[in-house]
Amino acid sequence: MTKVYNAVVPASGWNEKFTFSPGVRVGNLLFISGMTATDSKGNVIGEGDIVRQTEFIFEKMAAVLAAAGADFSNVVETTDYFVDLKDYDKTAAVRRKVFAGPPYPAATGVRVAGLIRPAALIEIKAIAVLSS
Amino acid sequence: MTKVYNAVVPASGWNEKFTFSPGVRVGNLLFISGMTATDSKGNVIGEGDIVRQTEFIFEKMAAVLAAAGADFSNVVETTDYFVDLKDYDKTAAVRRKVFAGPPYPAATGVRVAGLIRPAALIEIKAIAVLSS
Amino acid sequence: MTKVYNAVVPASGWNEKFTFSPGVRVGNLLFISGMTATDSKGNVIGEGDIVRQTEFIFEKMAAVLAAAGADFSNVVETTDYFVDLKDYDKTAAVRRKVFAGPPYPAATGVRVAGLIRPAALIEIKAIAVLSS
Numbered sequence: 001m002t003k004v005y006n007a008v009v010p011a012s013g014w015n016e017k018f019t020f021s022p023g024v025r026v027g028n029l030l031f032i033s034g035m036t037a038t039d040s041k042g043n044v045i046g047e048g049d050i051v052r053q054t055e056f057i058f059e060k061m062a063a064v065l066a067a068a069g070a071d072f073s074n075v076v077e078t079t080d081y082f083v084d085l086k087d088y089d090k091t092a093a094v095r096r097k098v099f100a101g102p103p104y105p106a107a108t109g110v111r112v113a114g115l116i117r118p119a120a121l122i123e124i125k126a127i128a129v130l131s132s
Numbered sequence: 133m134t135k136v137y138n139a140v141v142p143a144s145g146w147n148e149k150f151t152f153s154p155g156v157r158v159g160n161l162l163f164i165s166g167m168t169a170t171d172s173k174g175n176v177i178g179e180g181d182i183v184r185q186t187e188f189i190f191e192k193m194a195a196v197l198a199a200a201g202a203d204f205s206n207v208v209e210t211t212d213y214f215v216d217l218k219d220y221d222k223t224a225a226v227r228r229k230v231f232a233g234p235p236y237p238a239a240t241g242v243r244v245a246g247l248i249r250p251a252a253l254i255e256i257k258a259i260a261v262l263s264s
Numbered sequence: 265m266t267k268v269y270n271a272v273v274p275a276s277g278w279n280e281k282f283t284f285s286p287g288v289r290v291g292n293l294l295f296i297s298g299m300t301a302t303d304s305k306g307n308v309i310g311e312g313d314i315v316r317q318t319e320f321i322f323e324k325m326a327a328v329l330a331a332a333g334a335d336f337s338n339v340v341e342t343t344d345y346f347v348d349l350k351d352y353d354k355t356a357a358v359r360r361k362v363f364a365g366p367p368y369p370a371a372t373g374v375r376v377a378g379l380i381r382p383a384a385l386i387e388i389k390a391i392a393v394l395s396s
Contacts, residue, residue: 001337004393007367019359020371024340026393027292028159031341034372073133076156077163079257081374085246095151103139107152108166108257110213111246114349114375125343125372129136129158160291205265208288209295211389217378227283235271239284240298240389242345243378261268261290 010063012040023064030068030128034081035060036120044119050087054094057124065128072098074128080109081123091122142195144172155196162200162260166213167192168252176251182219186226189256197260204230206260212241213255223254274327276304287328294332294392298345299324300384308383314351318358321388329392336362338392344373345387355386 007014008023008030024031037045037053037060046052058072065071082088088109099105105126115123139146140155140162156163169177169185169192178184190204197203214220220241231237237258247255271278272287272294288295301309301317301324310316322336329335346352352373363369369390379387 001335001364003365003367004338004395005340005367005369016366018368019356019363019365020342020368021366022370024367024370026340029340029393031370031391033370034343034374071133074136076137076158076161077165078152079166079372085248088248092151099151100133101135101139101151102148102153103135103137103156104150104152105137106154106156106163106165106257108211108255109248110166110244110255111248112374113245113377116349116352116373116375123372123374125370127163129161131136203265206268208269208290208293209297210284211298217380220380224283231283232265233267233271233283234280234285235267235269235288236282236284237269238286238288238295238297238389240343240387241380242298242376242387243380245377259295261293263268 008064008068010067012063023068025068028130030070030130032061032064032126032128034123034125036115036117036123038117044117047119050121051090051094053121054091058094058098061126068130070128070130074130075105075126076129077106077127079125081112081115082109083115083121085111140196140200142199144195155200157200160262162202162262164193164196164258166255166257168247168249168255170249176249179251182253183222183226185253186223190226190230193258200262202260202262206262207237207258208261209238209259211257213244213247214241215247215253217243272328272332274331276327287332289332292394294334294394296325296328296390296392298387298389300379300381300387302381308381311383314385315354315358317385318355322358322362325390332394334392334394338394339369339390340393341370341391343389345376345379346373347379347385349375
């Protein structure tokens with residue numbers, strides 16, 4: 001089945017057993033899968049520390065963006081899924097550093113009932129638009 | 133950092149401390165951040181009344197659309213996050229008035245574990261496409 | 265109100281009382297509403313069986329894609345909402361069959377507090393891009 005899109009995989013590689021791509025490029029759109037602060041061995045970085053987890057997610061996202069020739073200036077929308085809202089506001093400082101706005105991307109944040117990785121406190125998905 | 137997009141801000145203004153934009157325009161795409169029925173002073177309008185909250189969210193969304201030269205005829209997709217599913221079906225009447233379909237946008241609605249504003253019963257995000 | 269988009273309705277029809285479309289096409293973008301394994305009579309297929317529910321959702325999605333002249337090779341992103349994470353990993357086998365990757369679409373999966381259909385175990389929304 002020839003896909004309309006290309007998978008976007010970070011330089012560090014990707015596990016071919018997964019049934020999703022970390023990113024997908026089609027035309028000038030880049031869809032980035034929801035990411036938790038999980039490293040390549042499946043361990044969550046920054047256990048109990050939402051700020052560190054958010055930083056690590058954005059490090060992973062940077063690698064996907066880079067693989068498409070993009071960076072955070074291309075990210076137009078993020079969706080944050082929180083397990084707990086207690087410390088969600090601490091993630092704003094990370095966004096301020098990463099996106100260096102204004103302007104900032106559009107964003108949505110909600111508390112979910114759980115994330116697939118039990119130790120994950122936050123998951124972030126994103127849409128980016130590549131410069132033409 | 134020069135962004136690939138422009139922030140879309142309603143005529144009533146925006147708090148520059150926020151690390152997201154109410155809307156983001158890139159090409160003919162308009163991404164609208166998740167909105168609750170919160171006024172400019174941070175108070176939730178229509179406490180305990182999901183219909184009034186939904187109306188107020190669409191009033192806020194109309195202002196973001198207007199700032200991009202658009203209206204509800206441009207909204208192609210909405211995602212509704214409910215705190216409770218008890219009265220979610222009452223929001224259909226608001227959608228009927230706002231979108232005046234058929235046709236209607238695509239839509240997804242799920243119950244989340246919580247919203248950032250404790251008194252909010254519903255949050256709505258949207259994607260719009262501008263006429264070219 | 266003239267919409268910027270066209271509703272995409274499966275050959276089996278659609279209930280005009282609903283205030284959303286199963287799919288919406290604008291340019292080469294196709295937004296597919298969140299779907300549960302509910303049949304045309306409102307009954308959930310595969311009660312208690314997340315694999316069967318996922319299969320049925322993709323059967324419904326195939327019908328929406330077909331109505332737009334598309335198939336699963338056009339799907340660039342999915343979002344899965346799970347009621348329970350106990351058996352979520354069993355849905356990977358369904359994705360493997362449906363998407364026949366690599367490459368695979370981008371994907372996000374979270375556990376929500378509830379879905380509108382009480383017997384639904386999973387809801388999936390998607391974005392597709394049509395070949396130009």
